[in-house]
Amino acid sequence: MNSNQHPQDIQGVSLLSLADQYELPLYVYDGEKIVNQIHAMQEAFASVPLKIKYATKALPNISVLKLVRNAGAGIDAVSIEEVRLGMLAGYEASEIMYTPSGVSWKEIEEAVDLGVMVNLDSIPLIREFGEKYGNRVPACIRINPHIMAGGNSKISVGHKHSKFGISIEQIDQIVQTVEKYQLSIAGLHVHTGSDILDAEVFLRGAKVLFDAAKHFKELKFIDCGGGFKVAYKAGDPFTDIQEVGRIVSKAFLEFCEDYGRPLELWLEPGKFLVSESGYFLAKTNLVKETPTVTFVGVDSGLNHLIRPMMYDAYHDVYNLSNPNGPERTYHIVGYICETDTLAADRKLSEVRAGDVLVLKNAGAYGFSMASNYNSRLRPAEVLIWKGQAHLIRKREEFEDLVRHQVQIEL
Structure with missing residues (x-):
């Protein structure tokens, strides 16, 4: 089931290798x-x-x-x-x-x-x-x-x-x-x-x-x-x-x-x-257990994928790093300083700090609605075409965030 519904690669290109090469978070398109x-x-x-x-x-x-x-x-x-x-x-x-x-x-x-x-x-x-x-x-x-x-x-x-x-x-x-x-x-x-x-x-x-x-x-x-x-x-x-x-x-x-x-x-x-061409990859920062919920905190949030918070949109999620682990139920949440839920009550293969999660159906209105909210930087985009990975947008750097700001003397 995992190999069909939860791909480890796109056109023979390993998603984990893309995570290593281009860093996370990352948008990947088939x-x-x-x-x-x-x-x-x-x-x-x-x-x-x-x-x-x-x-x-x-x-x-x-x-x-x-x-x-x-x-x-x-x-x-x-x-x-x-x-x-x-x-x-x-x-x-x-x-x-x-x-x-x-x-x-x-x-x-x-x-x-x-x-x-x-x-x-x-x-x-x-x-x-x-x-x-x-x-x-x-x-x-x-x-x-x-x-x-x-x-x-x-x-x-x-x-x-x-x-x-x-x-x-x-x-x-x-x-x-x-x-x-x-x-x-x-x-x-x-x-x-x-x-x-x-x-x-x-x-x-x-x-x-x-x-x-x-x-x-x-x-x-x-x-x-x-x-x-x-x-x-x-x-x-x-x-x-x-x-x-x-x-x-x-x-x-x-x-x-x-x-x-x-x-x-x-x-x-x-x-x-x-929509179905897109995969959004994010790294797990922590797994946080409470008396009622187990949260998976990822190194991203509504600044990169706002659809779940804006439209109550559903994005299927899977654990790319541990596809065969025992299933547990999690809330996947972002690092933005407000309610920032990417997916709630999801059964995933056991998630550990450092694991790479993939959110599917991220091709439409994902990066196009991304922002610099909380002064966060926007991720890179990669297009897989004819079995080759092509970087089609560089990851932002801090200099991009302040490039058009004008400092005045006060």
């Missing part, structure tokens, strides 16, 4: 897993003209973006900085969708100057975009479909009270504003949330766009967002991408027939592509 997930999605939607736009915010390392690009996927960026990261990774502007939320007008102008597709998510933004660009710059419109979906309220973004997108109930106002400025609308977009299991949820979102599309005669694509769920532990449910592909593709082709010409179908997977 590049083959990322590429295989892209191929699985391409296969599931093989009957339609699909364009995958990887949600950069999940894992924005430039080397990972290069890997994603080589596998045939574009990117979705939510900030101008992500747009620029994509371009550094070799993406053409035409391969990038820019989906901001409440950003400054200056950032919108910069995106247009760079030539990326801008996704407009408010009527005031449509109005300002129209006043500046008229029909000279194609754009996309993000619709809020009023669909509650996702595994956590913090990652449900398509419901009626969400800040994201323009309410579908305001479609007449959207159309009037577009017509007033004669905007060139190339696409319609919807994204309902994350950790969505039911193919029917994706279909409901798509049908909202299909209905809205009758108001826009020059569309080139329909963007159904992302949110596909991955398994976090043995027996966990996950999105059946083949079923989603079958159901949504069939409906999309029927829509294109009604629309009068073929369009492209865009999807924006993030977690689906990179």
Whole structure:
């Protein structure tokens, strides 16, 4: 069981050897897993003209973006900085969708100057975009479909009270504003949330766009967002991408027939592509027994992996150093000066001070949400590709922490 569910190596590269070489804590990514997930999605939607736009915010390392690009996927960026990261990774502007939320007008102008597709998510933004660009710059419109979906309220973004997108109930106002400025609308977009299991949820979102599309005669694509769920532990449910592909593709082709010409179908997977590729390695500082709980204190914390504290996210944990030891139950906690629980009530092979623990499913929203909280340094990142380990981000040093601070005379 341990060899299958709890790997000691990735593509033949020993995780313990990486811990020795690059020090801990450490993020490790399996590049083959990322590429295989892209191929699985391409296969599931093989009957339609699909364009995958990887949600950069999940894992924005430039080397990972290069890997994603080589596998045939574009990117979705939510900030101008992500747009620029994509371009550094070799993406053409035409391969990038820019989906901001409440950003400054200056950032919108910069995106247009760079030539990326801008996704407009408010009527005031449509109005300002129209006043500046008229029909000279194609754009996309993000619709809020009023669909509650996702595994956590913090990652449900398509419901009626969400800040994201323009309410579908305001479609007449959207159309009037577009017509007033004669905007060139190339696409319609919807994204309902994350950790969505039911193919029917994706279909409901798509049908909202299909209905809205009758108001826009020059569309080139329909963007159904992302949110596909991955398994976090043995027996966990996950999105059946083949079923989603079958159901949504069939409906999309029927829509294109009604629309009068073929369009492209865009999807924006993030977690689906990179979550399972990631392993977060941390060293055990101490094992602390109390009358009620045995704590394992690791040399890391919510500053490196905030998802358990922020989203109550589950990350499977195993003892890399002692895989065959007797099982005991532990709370794995970090060194941050506040409640900092990475995993609670977990059965692990006996943990000793100095052991290396591995937290799985750490590819998405792990390093990308890491911080210097408590003035801690961020870890290194390593990508395993074709059986070789590649350092893709150096470990921070103290000089990095103070590099941009300015000391004044007091």
